[in-house]
Amino acid sequence: MKLKTFPRGIHPPQFKELTAEKAIQVMPPPEKVFIPLLQHFGSPAEPLVKKGEEVSLGQMIGESKALFSAPVHSSVSGKVIAVDNYEHPGGNLLPTITIANDGRDCLCLEAEGSKAPFSLSPDEIRQRVRSAGVVGLGGAAFPTAVKLSPPKDKPIDTLIINGCECEPMLTSDYRLMLEHPEGILKGAELARLATGAERTIIGIEDNKTKATDSLKKHIYDFPAEITLLRTKYPQGAERNLIFALLHREVPRGGLPFDVGVVVHNVGTAKAIWEAVSQGKPLYEKAITVSGNGIVEPKNILVRIGTPFQSVIDFCGGLKEKVNMLVMGGPMMGLSQWTLDAPVIKGTSGVLAWTSALIPREYNCIYCARCVDHCPMGLVPTQLAKFVRYERLTEAENWGILDCVECGSCQYICPAKIPLVHWLRLGKNKIASLKRKKSA
């Protein structure tokens, strides 16, 4: 059988065997949690608690009225000891609520689940998802409630559940599919009801057939189907996944809504189910702790706000000579400079490397590998040159804003040019120019 896929893309080494067979282990909550008010795409939440206040597990401690936002919740019960700037995995200092854990995990009383989740109206589902602070758990952390609210003039026919986990090293989505297939399918069904889609397609790469088997055991209760996809990076990138499964192209600058599709990650689907049926806010998530710098690589269920130091200590600590720490996957993750930064909703993994090197950079030799592998059909080397020489208008004409920063070009580049760095810089410069113009 010919497996579905998208054009171009790359085949990086997987390194999934480090953690693929390790069941998700529950990590005990740490003594202190650091909960940033911005953990998602959009506006930061405003703090609802003050220093010295007692909070319970799952209590909403930050909220925003903006559409593109999500509330944050306490991941332990205890006392607020600071509302101040703190290290954020994004690399800067951001407003963060620090809570000292009293160890009792007193559940917040507001939390209440629905006894008949499938008979709720779309609005009720969205409301519950929004107040539970659910965001996309694939990495981009886009507020899920927004994705469940398609505009009226754009009918949705297909819901895609993204079980690709195309990032090397990460296995937490895979473990979720093995261990909680029912939660994922039920969450997917709720998402389908909320968006009004007719069918659900679950896309899984063909290196995770066990996950397919696990989901298949329960799938007959739902209007959902599973499609195996070729193992290729970035299969799980939204636009490429939609193309692979449906042969539809999301227009440039548009959203999946424009082609009648909504995509949710498997972890998000499970979070939707828990939010609606149990009233459980998003205060913990499954992540992969891996890499050759971790003594005992694991998949763990960790409270949001747990510092990386505690996460790594729980996995046996760092090996000697570790010189690179990354939050997220190896292809799109963020380098970390401190172990103090906390796990946030968008954290999919914590990775550590020993003896990492920044390779020597050569001049571009126009080998065209970046062009041959860019999943978006761009010319990365030319875009990088435009940014280098401040020719931003040309960069925009050549499609720099279509770049999804998947890193395929830089992975494949024999001259070891930091292409993604240049492209990101260019995108940021263009965005700030536009802000200035409109202001």
Added chain:
Amino acid sequence: MTNNSFIIQSSPHLRDKESVPKIMYTVIASLVPACLASFYFFRFKALVLLLSCVAACLITEALFLWLRKKPLDSTWDGSAIITGLLLAMTLPPSLPVGMAAIGAVVAIGVGKQVFGGLGYNIFNPALVGRAFLSTAFPAAMTTWIPPVMAKVNIATFATPLGNLKFQNAIAQGTLAPLKDLFWGNVGGCLGETSAFALILGGIFLLYRRIIDWRIPLGIFLSLTIFSGFFWLSNPEKYASPLFHILAGGLLLGAIFMATDMVTSPITPFATWIYAFGIGLIVGLIRLFGGFPEGVMYSILLMNAFVPVLSHYIRPRILGERRKK
């Protein structure tokens, strides 16, 4: 472990093992069969030319890098060695070493470094060197000697293409047989003789995915169509397409020179145009031009079009609306 010792870099954190020096040395390895063939046919003369060109290229490269205050270890990235080898491959075996070295200096200096070094040159450096030599020393550049094992009259010796053009070889029945062209028992530049050795290197490069298969294929196709048309209309006057592909520098050019990454286009469609253009110009020069051979000028001419092709022919971006 202090926090300061973490590497901070933009994603991705995984890199492919391929690197610029690795690609360059793979190309060098692929030239080994052709080098061995040239030793076999021209013995000591071939060795001296190859070594002097490579040495002159390396010295020039180092000198320019030093003048431009660039890291000197770039000398050893392999690209200068390739230029040296390829330049020597395009020279007649009897060329004096001094002339060859001058060609190498021009190749690296004028052909590559004045543009900004590796990756910035518009024209294939080895061919720039050769073009300079054939203008500066036209006599020496068209004096040919036969391979050591051939029993022919040295005074009137010419290349198969020269015979075809100036001696009316088809009518005389002196056209070189395809078998000799394939194995290399004919006169010509160092690297032009043995088609077999060049194809061997080409297969290796295709297998390692260093060269774009479209370029050799496009050149063969367009030259076959062009020369085939005239051959079919008058086989008494024109040679067959297979003769044209095996004779002269076509294989060397199509496999090793037109495929130079720096001076060839980056998108598939532009690559087809580039390759067809080369094949067509080779055919025009060989059949109707003043020279017996046209590979060098055809590649240089199409090199000049690459920036234009790269500017106007871009891949289609995912989600781009087709024009209605």
